[in-house]
Amino acid sequence: MNLRNRSKISAEFNMSSMTDLxxxxxxxxxxxxxxxxxxxxxxxxxxSKAKTVKKxxxxxxxxxxxxxxxxxxxxxxxxxxxxxxxYVSNDPEAVLILRVDESVPTGEAVRIMDIAYRNKIKxxxxxxxx
Numbered sequence: 742m743n744l745r746n747r748s749k750i751s752a753e754f755n756m757s758s759m760t761d762l763x764x765x766x767x768x769x770x771x772x773x774x775x776x777x778x779x780x781x782x783x784x785x786x787x788x789s790k791a792k793t794v795k796k797x798x799x800x801x802x803x804x805x806x807x808x809x810x811x812x813x814x815x816x817x818x819x820x821x822x823x824x825x826x827x828y829v830s831n832d833p834e835a836v837l838i839l840r841v842d843e844s845v846p847t848g849e850a851v852r853i854m855d856i857a858y859r860n861k862i863k864x865x866x867x868x869x870x871x
Contacts, residue, residue: 798835799828800867801853805842822856829862840867 811824829835857864
């Protein structure tokens with residue numbers, strides 16, 4: 742009479758499912774790490790060694806042709822303050838990031854700084870860290 746157990750449990754481990762998971766995670770992190778915020782207007786920012794701000798409520802961009810955009814929406818200079826106030830009205834800790842092309846006259850940047858100052862909005866001037 743044969744009393745040995747005929748169904749043996751294999752001690753081997755199949756790695757194929759583990760490698761599938763690793764490749765999926767690798768692809769996920771590669772895609773999410775390369776996402777970059779783009780703006781509606783193309784600007785060349787001034788160079789600086791300053792660190793960037795993580796929290797951004799509203800971004801105002803002025804390109805070399807003096808076109809204005811607020812969070813990727815093109816606006817006129819007359820509607821700029823109203824548009825900024827719409828974005829920051831819900832957040833008391835709002836931060837305005839000012840992206841100005843390096844060829845834009847200082848007076849145009851000061852106009853937006855004045856809007857932020859009058860409405861007590863914290864503001865940061867964006868620069869290129871490279």
